[in-house]
Amino acid sequence: MSGYKIFIVEDDPWYGEILEYHLSLNEDYEVSLFQSGKACQKELHQQPDLITIDYSLGDMNGQELFQKIRQWNPNIPVIVISGQQEIDVALGLLKSGAFDYIIKDDNTKELLWNSVLRAQETSKLKQQVRNLTQQLGEKYDFKKSIIGNSQVMENTFKLMTKAIGSHINVSISGETGTGKEIVAKAIHFNSDRKKKPFVPVNMASIPSELVESELFGHEKGSFTGAIARKIGKFEEAQGGTIFLDEIAELDIAAQSKLLRVLQEREVTRVGGNGTVKLNVRVIAATHKNLQEEVQKGTFREDLYYRVIGLPIELPPLRERQEDVLLLAKFFLDAFCKESNSTAINISVEAKKKLMCYNYPGNIRELKSMIELASVMSDGKTIESNDINYGSIRGDMAFMAIEKSMREYNCEIIKYFLKKYNNDVLLVANKLNIGKSTIYKMIKDKEIKI
Numbered sequence: 001m002s003g004y005k006i007f008i009v010e011d012d013p014w015y016g017e018i019l020e021y022h023l024s025l026n027e028d029y030e031v032s033l034f035q036s037g038k039a040c041q042k043e044l045h046q047q048p049d050l051i052t053i054d055y056s057l058g059d060m061n062g063q064e065l066f067q068k069i070r071q072w073n074p075n076i077p078v079i080v081i082s083g084q085q086e087i088d089v090a091l092g093l094l095k096s097g098a099f100d101y102i103i104k105d106d107n108t109k110e111l112l113w114n115s116v117l118r119a120q121e122t123s124k125l126k127q128q129v130r131n132l133t134q135q136l137g138e139k140y141d142f143k144k145s146i147i148g149n150s151q152v153m154e155n156t157f158k159l160m161t162k163a164i165g166s167h168i169n170v171s172i173s174g175e176t177g178t179g180k181e182i183v184a185k186a187i188h189f190n191s192d193r194k195k196k197p198f199v200p201v202n203m204a205s206i207p208s209e210l211v212e213s214e215l216f217g218h219e220k221g222s223f224t225g226a227i228a229r230k231i232g233k234f235e236e237a238q239g240g241t242i243f244l245d246e247i248a249e250l251d252i253a254a255q256s257k258l259l260r261v262l263q264e265r266e267v268t269r270v271g272g273n274g275t276v277k278l279n280v281r282v283i284a285a286t287h288k289n290l291q292e293e294v295q296k297g298t299f300r301e302d303l304y305y306r307v308i309g310l311p312i313e314l315p316p317l318r319e320r321q322e323d324v325l326l327l328a329k330f331f332l333d334a335f336c337k338e339s340n341s342t343a344i345n346i347s348v349e350a351k352k353k354l355m356c357y358n359y360p361g362n363i364r365e366l367k368s369m370i371e372l373a374s375v376m377s378d379g380k381t382i383e384s385n386d387i388n389y390g391s392i393r394g395d396m397a398f399m400a401i402e403k404s405m406r407e408y409n410c411e412i413i414k415y416f417l418k419k420y421n422n423d424v425l426l427v428a429n430k431l432n433i434g435k436s437t438i439y440k441m442i443k444d445k446e447i448k449i
Helices: 013-024 037-042 062-072 084-096 108-139 151-164 180-189 208-216 252-264 290-296 301-307 321-338 348-355 362-376 405-419 424-431 435-443
Strands: 004-009 029-034 050-054 078-082 100-103 170-173 198-202 241-245 281-286 310-313
Touching: 004 013, 004 037, 013 029, 013 108, 029 037, 037 050, 037 062, 050 062, 050 108, 062 078, 062 084, 078 084, 078 108, 084 100, 100 108, 151 180, 151 310, 170 180, 180 198, 180 241, 180 281, 208 252, 252 301, 290 301, 321 348, 321 362, 348 362, 405 424, 405 435, 424 435
Parallel strands: 004 029, 004 050, 050 078, 078 100, 170 281, 170 310, 198 241, 241 281
Antiparallel strands: none
């Protein structure tokens, strides 16, 4: 038999059989009855999912049996069933970790039934949390979530490994789209803080007048609109990691308040008097050079030394060209899987086109390009014309591919015709060329409109 395994420990045979019969009405339950604590102990190797114990057993009291069960497996929920006279003792067991206590009376059977259902649901939720935590760990295994085998990325992996093995604060710098938050998550979910919260905060998106409340929280009535107490992001991250993205965007006033929190490792809510001790790791990120910001006077030097910790600089994609096709394949496979579509290949010409671009939007731009290209393709192979350079700065990126002057002229004219809705006269004026030149290209099918 396979099901939810329940042990009932009850030295009154008649009462024990009543409980056993009642719980056995659920076909999913596998119920075993024991008349002594020692008999139960001998069968703990069967790995019961739940145990009910009578506090007043003949060979040992409920406290002793409870402790032995906890020593065997502290995760097994234990329900204590006691008489009226043992209520104080039962409450003590509850404080020690017992799942529930039930008084022996006319309602015991129904109360036990409901308690078992709650315990079963709680076990399911705990298992889901364990599964999600494991999945997060796998998702943010940095050798899987951060793709690259270039030398610059190998150096980044080494620094991340050092960050994972310590509690030092970390600062991540790099251009927009290089994956700073993914690196921060990989560090958190592979560290010993992985079971605690990861709280991301985009400093650039918080109005300056709300920064203190957002980061440190506020008490009810501390300002107009504060209708209830609010826990700040630092308290939310207690025991875990707070990710302060775009930290260079903080104004000087907010920087001084953040510095105090980092120095004292405690926070005071706006409008409050008491302090809350913090156990939070800080990972900061910015696309700016913090040293230059210090020299400009826009970033406090003392705060700089607090947040710099272990610095990790993420290289732009143009400096890791050997990773472009690797990343493209990764994004393509992931997109096909999410779309429940068959695998798509990338043609040789399409690969060449991907390698000729400098990716001002970095990894984020490459991901968008590949997803769009997979949609524009025939569903089997991404061809060169399926790939579009989407960045504003990338409109003239075709010049990275060597062509004849005639071919470049065609590309330029096609670009402006598309921009101005095929208005030949307007394009001719914009480019200071004769309209007949454009019409001839159209006639010779060098340009299609």
